[in-house]
Every structure is written in C-alpha cells, then in structure tokens.
Amino acid sequence: MKNLSRLFFVAVLIASFSTSNAQDKNNPWAITFGANAVDFYPVGEDTPQGEYFDEYFNATDHWNILPSISTLSVSRYLSDGFVFTAKGSINRIDKFGSNFDPITGAESTNKVDDLTYYGLDGRVSYSFMDIINSKTIDPYLGVGGGYTWVDEIGAGTLNGTLGFKVWFSESLGLDVQSTYKHSFEDYLPTHFQHSVGLTFKFGGTDTDGDGIYDQDDACPEEAGLEIFNGCPDSDNDGIQDSKDDCPNVAGLAEFNGCPDSDGDGVMDKDDKCPDVAGLKTLAGCPDADGDGVADADDNCPNEAGPAANSGCPWPDTDGDGVLDKDDKCPNEAGTVANNGCPEVKPTAPVMETLNEYARSILFNSGKATFQKQTDQVLQSMVAIFKEYPQANFSLEGHTDSDGSKSMNQALSERRASAVRDYLIANGISADRLTAAGFGESNPIASNSTRAGKKENRRVEVKLKN
Structure with missing residues (x-):
C-alpha cells in the first residue's frame, strides 16, 4: 500500500509538470505567502473525528493554526484557465477532533502533544473567472496529490481544493482556499487544510517597455500604444504607422493619415491650393462665385459666369435664366423649358x-x-x-x-x-x-x-x- 501511494503521488506530479509549459500568458508565474489551518475533525471518521463537514467552521475547537507564515506556493499558468501549483506548508498539531462524555454528553477538544506537520502538494486547478465575467473575483476548483508528514510519519494523499482569489490589481491578490486531503495509509488521518495568503503574479515580458506584454504586442520590439496593440503612432493622429500613408505628419483617417491643411476635403499632396479651402472638383482651389471656374482662372471671380466666357456671365436682359443668346423672348421673362418665353398654361x-x-x-x-x-x-x-x-x-x-x-x-x-x-x-x-x-x-x-x-x-x- 505504501509503494502504491508513492507511485500515485509521483504520477500526479509528473503529469502536472509535463503540461506546465504548454502555453505562456502575461504574468504566468505567481507566488503566494500565507498561513494555514489543519482540521482533522469533519472527515467522516469515528470519534474523535466526526461526520463530513460537521462543525466545519469550528476554528476554536478543531483548527490547528500556526500564527506565522506557514505556507508557500508557486503557481504556473498552463492554458485555457488551468493553473499548476506546487505548495509547501508547515504546522503544529495539538488538536485532534473531539471527545464525548457518554454520561454527561459533554464535548471537549481532544488534545495531543505538539506534533510537527509538513506538507508538499501539487495541484492542477481550473479558474472560473472568465466564465463569470469578473475582473476581480477568481473562483477555482483543483485536484492533485501530495505527501504529508505528521510527527515525521508521512503518507501520500489525494487532494481536492475549492478556493477563490480576489485581485486588488493585475499583480496582487488575496487567495482563500480549503483542501480535502485523503490519506492512502491508515496511520495518516484524512483531514482538511485551510489557507489564506497574498498572491503576487509576475513573469510577463515587455521587450519595448511600452506597458504591453510581448504576447499581446503586435510590435513587440517597437514602443507603441495599447489602442494599437503595442504598435506606434509617430505623428499622434490616431492612425498607427503601418496603416498611415503619412506617418510623420499628423493627418486624417479618411486620408489614411495624410493632412488636409485647409480642411476642404482634398489632401495637401493633391491640392493645387493647399492653404486656401476650395472644392474637390477644382483640385482644392476656391470658386467664390460658384460658377465652376476656379478663382485663379475666373475673370469675374465674384460674379458667376460660364467657363466659355472665362467665368463672366452672359447677359440675360429679362432675368429669366435664359441667356439672351439662347432666349427667343429676350425682353419678356419666360421659362427655360419654353426657350425663354413665358408658359401660357401650367404643366x-x-x-x-x-x-x-x-x-x-x-x-x-x-x-x-x-x-x-x-x-x-x-x-x-x-x-x-x-x-x-x-x-x-x-x-x-x-x-x-x-x-x-x-x-x-x-x-x-x-x-x-x-x-x-x-x-x-x-x-x-x-x-x-x-x-x-x-x-x-x-x-x-x-x-x-x-x-x-x-x-x-x-x-x-x-x-x-
């Protein structure tokens, strides 16, 4: 039985370590310092132990607590929410369940001599943080194995863990957990071990120092902005350099980052009048009278006229919109449809x-x-x-x-x-x-x-x- 338990323990550790490098994430490593409590009572055994989860939170009568840092854990992110954790712990055991007086029915803590407690455990756990869509509360379930020594007598255990972390920042959190440790040998009692500690995450790589880890950085060797997944925007125009046709001069998104100094909708490089707002149809040059002839080519820039007349108007004596040269009734206002003559009847x-x-x-x-x-x-x-x-x-x-x-x-x-x-x-x-x-x-x-x-x-x- 002893050899079987040891083989099982080694198998669990080997399986865990074999996948510990499967995938890297930002800050894949974590270390936790904390304290632990060992409880031999609510494990479903006969007196001096009790039924499963009986008096589970009775810390005063059943919990063995070492008032100092008594656990150290090192964790490595695997992939898809899975984490491997190696944990070491120490404690002093002076409480082992409860005694009952059959006559009076009184219950008293079963005291034992101060026994040393050491534990080395490995665990693979799964985080439900993404499933509950939380950025601070991180509940998890874990399974693993380990080896525990009480008074220098050890045996392998199969462990199940329920816990949660509360993240105060990206790298600092509080870890609270409870582990059921089932012994493979009769001389090591099955028990619960509770622990609480501070967790520190680390290990992310940011080669260009732009605050975005290389794994998420589309330009890991060139400092950039988070909005562009770590790629730069040299001219600060909101368009990353790789998509910016003018990366060193601030411009507009509609022109792929190139400027339009006069704001007329024509890029400077295509604008014949880049410092004066104009029309797209006139390559960015203005047309003050709106006759379709650029002011620079218009002999009458403030009076609308046809291009055929260099921007100056043909006469329209009767003001009906039909030039005298085309007006069959030049002295009588009419309509364009009737060649400048008035309509007799409405259409x-x-x-x-x-x-x-x-x-x-x-x-x-x-x-x-x-x-x-x-x-x-x-x-x-x-x-x-x-x-x-x-x-x-x-x-x-x-x-x-x-x-x-x-x-x-x-x-x-x-x-x-x-x-x-x-x-x-x-x-x-x-x-x-x-x-x-x-x-x-x-x-x-x-x-x-x-x-x-x-x-x-x-x-x-x-x-x-």
Whole structure:
C-alpha cells in the first residue's frame, strides 16, 4: 500500500509538470505567502473525528493554526484557465477532533502533544473567472496529490481544493482556499487544510517597455500604444504607422493619415491650393462665385459666369435664366423649358403642386376663415398663378359627410370663394378665377374614418380651357 501511494503521488506530479509549459500568458508565474489551518475533525471518521463537514467552521475547537507564515506556493499558468501549483506548508498539531462524555454528553477538544506537520502538494486547478465575467473575483476548483508528514510519519494523499482569489490589481491578490486531503495509509488521518495568503503574479515580458506584454504586442520590439496593440503612432493622429500613408505628419483617417491643411476635403499632396479651402472638383482651389471656374482662372471671380466666357456671365436682359443668346423672348421673362418665353398654361406637375397646396389649406372649424399657418401656403399659390398670367383657373370646394347636405354645400361654396378672394386681394385678376362648391358629393376617400374625412375636406384647383 505504501509503494502504491508513492507511485500515485509521483504520477500526479509528473503529469502536472509535463503540461506546465504548454502555453505562456502575461504574468504566468505567481507566488503566494500565507498561513494555514489543519482540521482533522469533519472527515467522516469515528470519534474523535466526526461526520463530513460537521462543525466545519469550528476554528476554536478543531483548527490547528500556526500564527506565522506557514505556507508557500508557486503557481504556473498552463492554458485555457488551468493553473499548476506546487505548495509547501508547515504546522503544529495539538488538536485532534473531539471527545464525548457518554454520561454527561459533554464535548471537549481532544488534545495531543505538539506534533510537527509538513506538507508538499501539487495541484492542477481550473479558474472560473472568465466564465463569470469578473475582473476581480477568481473562483477555482483543483485536484492533485501530495505527501504529508505528521510527527515525521508521512503518507501520500489525494487532494481536492475549492478556493477563490480576489485581485486588488493585475499583480496582487488575496487567495482563500480549503483542501480535502485523503490519506492512502491508515496511520495518516484524512483531514482538511485551510489557507489564506497574498498572491503576487509576475513573469510577463515587455521587450519595448511600452506597458504591453510581448504576447499581446503586435510590435513587440517597437514602443507603441495599447489602442494599437503595442504598435506606434509617430505623428499622434490616431492612425498607427503601418496603416498611415503619412506617418510623420499628423493627418486624417479618411486620408489614411495624410493632412488636409485647409480642411476642404482634398489632401495637401493633391491640392493645387493647399492653404486656401476650395472644392474637390477644382483640385482644392476656391470658386467664390460658384460658377465652376476656379478663382485663379475666373475673370469675374465674384460674379458667376460660364467657363466659355472665362467665368463672366452672359447677359440675360429679362432675368429669366435664359441667356439672351439662347432666349427667343429676350425682353419678356419666360421659362427655360419654353426657350425663354413665358408658359401660357401650367404643366401637369405644376397643377399637381397647386393642388397639393390647395389640399393643405386649413380653415377654422365650420367656417370659411383661414387658420393663421395657412398664409404661407396661399402665398405659394399666388406665386404660381403669377407665373401663368394668361391661364384661367376654377376653385372647387369639398367637404366630408358630417352635418347636413345643405350645410355642407353652403360651407364648400364659402370656402372656395374665400380662396378666390384671397388670390384676388394678392394680385391675381378676378377674371381668371371662378369658385364653386360641391359639398359632400365628390369624396375621394371613405367618410367612415377620420383620415378619410380629412382628405375629403379640401379645395381643388383646375385649369380652365
């Protein structure tokens, strides 16, 4: 049995060490200094020991504590949350369970002579820190083996550990754990060992000294910034040098780190006027009059004109936007579509626009007077009527079906007349306008819904032949 336990212990240590170099991480090493308590009581054995976890926290009666630094652990990160730990501990044993008086039922601590306690243990543990998504609380479970001596008599143990660390910083933490140590020999009692200690992590490599460990540093031999995984940004423009077309001159991301001194959206290297804001279409040069001719080439830089005339305008006597050279009616304002001559009748799109305005006229409830906000709509209609001085129009009023037909008929007539009167008062000839009401007889939507009724309350404009 003794040889079997020793072989098991050696096998556990060999298996642990064989994977201890599997993967390196930042600060892969840790050392822990602390104190430990040994408890022989709650292990499921007969008196003087007790049932499993019975009086587990009874430190006064059962815990053997050496009031000094009594544990030393060295840990090495493996991979994927696994850590190997080698631990040494010492203690003095003067409590071994409890005695019970069968007559009185009194319980007393079972005292023993001061016995020496030494332990050497190896453990592989798994951290749940990433699973619980915490940066400070680090719970873990571990399994391993070791060799423990009590009063210089030793035996191998199989160990299970539950613990947690609280990290105060990246390199300093508090480690609290409880280990169940099951003995392979009858002469070494099974027991619990609790410990608490300060843990210090170390061992990370930062070749370029930029505060980013080489493992996470995309440029490990060149000092850089954390935001760029350790790569530099020499001109501090927020673009790392490897992606910066102008790494030594601060620039903009949209130009891959190259500058645009005048802020006109044209890189300095492509800007014919790099110190004066201009237009992309003119290679960064300005065009004060917006005629598409750069000021440097414009004979009239403050007056818009065509490039064919060196930036100076062609005359437009009637101001209708059609140059005299192209205007068939140069002394009478017209439209571009009609070669500078006035349109006699509005087109279908113009009529649709007129009706959109007309349908948005707001009347006071039950009346033929306008709401104040309607004035701008009516003025827009006046402007269109004035563009077609030879065209005649009819204004037709409509209502929804609320109320009597006779009342709706009268209201529609008054509202159509109100629109006509407004147009006449604003310069539109009365001979060009007629008004009529149709009451509720011509709905364009259902009168059974509020939205439909709103559409039916309208004024329409129609072109008269």
